[in-house]
Amino acid sequence: MTDIATLPPLEIRGHTPSVGANADHPMRIMTRRAAGLQGGAWDKGAAETVRGVFDSLADEWHTRESPERLAVVNDALERGADPLIDPSAARSGVAAEIGSGLGTYSGAISARFGSTLAVELSEEMQRLAHPSAATRILADGSMLPVTDGSLLGVVLINCFLFPQEIDRVLAPGGVLLWVNSSGERTPIHLSTDDVLAALPFETTGTQSRAGVGTWCALKRLA
Ligand SMILES: C[S@@+](CC[C@H](N)C(=O)[O-])C[C@H]1O[C@@H](n2cnc3c(N)ncnc32)[C@H](O)[C@@H]1O
Incomplete structure (x- = not known):
């Protein structure tokens, strides 16, 4: 059974979308492909294309770092993930932050787990x-x-969802955190319903809005 509570939105003054993507954006199409929500799949060619895009954006990516974006992620961690994580297990557990980019949020994730793997495709x-x-x-x-089953947390901040791989690595009781810092306008965006439809396992958890961002925090039931 999947039971997702919607928490009240958090106001973040001055937070505006950093992009204005829609369903036709190439990264949105890739997001749905990777999640198995539309035709095509994540394959070697897809990985090469995405790596090239982010290699070329890396130099200017720091311009997207802001206190407001950090506030979105902190809200997702504090109101979303923290109540779902068993603190004693987390202290010795491992989390993966997939698509860690410049590592802007790695410190906040590392503070919650025994160790954190920041996984990045772009050199x-x-x-x-x-x-x-x-x-x-x-x-x-x-x-x-x-x-298999070795992770207590998987954190995806504006990165692709790979449902079969998360099914393989996330332990029962482990937490998946999905954050889109520009909400529906994020190129790599999925709604909570999309995330739930893509995952091959049952969860419980919460979702909310923070500024113009959206997030859901899901605890794997079995
Ligand atoms: C939109 S950026 C977000 C970066 C960071 N999380 C943030 O919000 O600032 C997406 C990041 O995910 C990385 N990425 C894309 N596909 C990936 C994959 N299959 N495995 C690991 N990282 C990936 C990209 O190289 C890029 O750094």
Whole structure:
């Protein structure tokens, strides 16, 4: 059974969308493909295309960092993930932040888990990433170098959802956090209903809005 409570929106003054993507945006189409919600799949060609896009954006990605965007992620962690995470398990557990980019949010994630793997596809993003407590690895989040059921958290902040891989790596009781910092205008956007439809396992959790951002936090039931 999937039971998702909607929490009241959080106002974040001055938060505006950093982009204005719609359903035709190439990254939106790729997002739906990767999640298995439309034809095509995430394959070698898709990974090459996406890597090229983010390698070329890496130099200017820091211009998208802002206190308001950080506030969206902190809200998702505080009101969404924290109430679902068993703190004693989290202290010794491992989380993966897939698509960690410049590592803007890695510190906040690392503060909640025993260790955090910051997984990035783009070598350029990885090269420019800020220092943080996370262990940085260059890898494709659709093929994580971890064993089955070994993760207590999977965090996706404006990155693709790979439902079969999350099914493989996320332990029962583990938490999946999905954040779109520009909400429906984020290129890599899925609604909570889309995320739930894509996942092959049952969850419980919460969703909300923070500024113009949206998020859902889902705890795997079995
Ligand atoms: C839209 S950016 C978001 C970066 C960061 N999370 C943020 O919100 O600032 C998406 C990031 O995910 C990375 N990415 C895309 N596909 C990936 C994959 N299959 N595995 C790991 N990282 C991926 C990109 O290289 C890029 O750095």
